[in-house]
Amino acid sequence: MTDTNVEAAKRAAGQQAVADHFDANASYVGIGSGTTIVYVVEAIKERSTNPAIRFVPTGYQSRQVIINAGLTPLGFDSLPDGVMLDVAFDGADEVDSELNCIKGGGACLFQEKLVAERAKKFVCVADYRKRQDRLLTQWPTIPIEVAPLSQNKVAAALKTLGSTNPKLRTTLLDKSGPLKTDQDFYIIDAAFPTLLTRKDVQEGRGKGDGSDGTWEVNNIAKAIKSLTGVLEVGIFSGLNGLDAQALREKDGERSAVSGGQVPVAVYFGMQDGSVVVRTADGEH
Ligand SMILES: O=C(CO)[C@H](O)[C@H](O)COP(=O)(O)O
Numbered sequence: 209m210t211d212t213n214v215e216a217a218k219r220a221a222g223q224q225a226v227a228d229h230f231d232a233n234a235s236y237v238g239i240g241s242g243t244t245i246v247y248v249v250e251a252i253k254e255r256s257t258n259p260a261i262r263f264v265p266t267g268y269q270s271r272q273v274i275i276n277a278g279l280t281p282l283g284f285d286s287l288p289d290g291v292m293l294d295v296a297f298d299g300a301d302e303v304d305s306e307l308n309c310i311k312g313g314g315a316c317l318f319q320e321k322l323v324a325e326r327a328k329k330f331v332c333v334a335d336y337r338k339r340q341d342r343l344l345t346q347w348p349t350i351p352i353e354v355a356p357l358s359q360n361k362v363a364a365a366l367k368t369l370g371s372t373n374p375k376l377r378t379t380l381l382d383k384s385g386p387l388k389t390d391q392d393f394y395i396i397d398a399a400f401p402t403l404l405t406r407k408d409v410q411e412g413r414g415k416g417d418g419s420d421g422t423w424e425v426n427n428i429a430k431a432i433k434s435l436t437g438v439l440e441v442g443i444f445s446g447l448n449g450l451d452a453q454a455l456r457e458k459d460g461e462r463s464a465v466s467g468g469q470v471p472v473a474v475y476f477g478m479q480d481g482s483v484v485v486r487t488a489d490g491e492h
Contacts, residue, residue, distance in 0.1 A: 316389070
């Protein structure tokens with residue numbers, strides 16, 4: 209499989225995700241980071257007719273992609289109070305059968321989570337390499353954004369949680385030192401054994417709470433997030449945006465405080481040119 213085929217798979221995923229989830233009358237659209245999102249923006253550009261539409265980026269690279277496409281960016285902190293994004297699109301490093309994702313391969317996880325949670329619908333686009341049953345199957349580590357001062361302390365705590373080799377991410381030129389995120393924080397990439405899904409725990413494949421060496425996705429995300437010095441964890445888990453929104457509306461609360469981190473759908477561009485769509489109901 210050549211790089212050209214991987215790029216074709218990404219483009220096919222982006223085109224179909226936009227065809228299914230982008231409404232040309234939308235007012236606010238979240239745009240994530242990475243290489244696949246470029247194809248989403250390309251497809252949006254072909255369809256967008258509303259001159260007042262605004263695109264909320266998840267970091268520097270994402271903002272540049274929006275601007276280079278001739279679209280108008282809007283900072284997350286400029287969104288009007290109480291307004292949710294109509295939809296947010298983003299890439300993923302790995303996706304499990306319950307639609308939990310690992311993100312942060314491009315070091316943008318904090319703003320990506322802010323944007324995903326602010327969207328009525330969060331949609332992911334990826335190529336076939338990211339389509340797995342469990343997280344940490346092919347993608348090796350959980351990216352974690354940490355305050356520079358806390359890096360040693362967090363790395364030690366990650367080892368006690370069972371991470372074999374938490375590593376500070378450096379720039380491509382190793383000698384230039386630690387990579388800095390858009391928040392001027394560091395990234396620790398922490399290897400753990402393959403993570404269990406909720407179903408795995410229900411079916412007795414492990415306790416999933418770390419006590420027997422197994423971790424379920426939501427449990428490890430919470431355990432890492434609770435460490436002082438951790439800004440955000442590159443695991444997107446829990447309820448999806450539509451479920452979270454339905455719960456808020458049922459409870460009579462329509463605020464834009466928190467949507468879901470889990471996509472309602474993930475579009476995987478496949479090696480044969482087709483696109484597989486994974487939702488809570490399965491794949492088609
Ligand atoms: O989380 C991300 C950046 O932090 C990206 O969305 C993720 O790494 C996917 O990137 P790509 O589309 O290049 O595979």
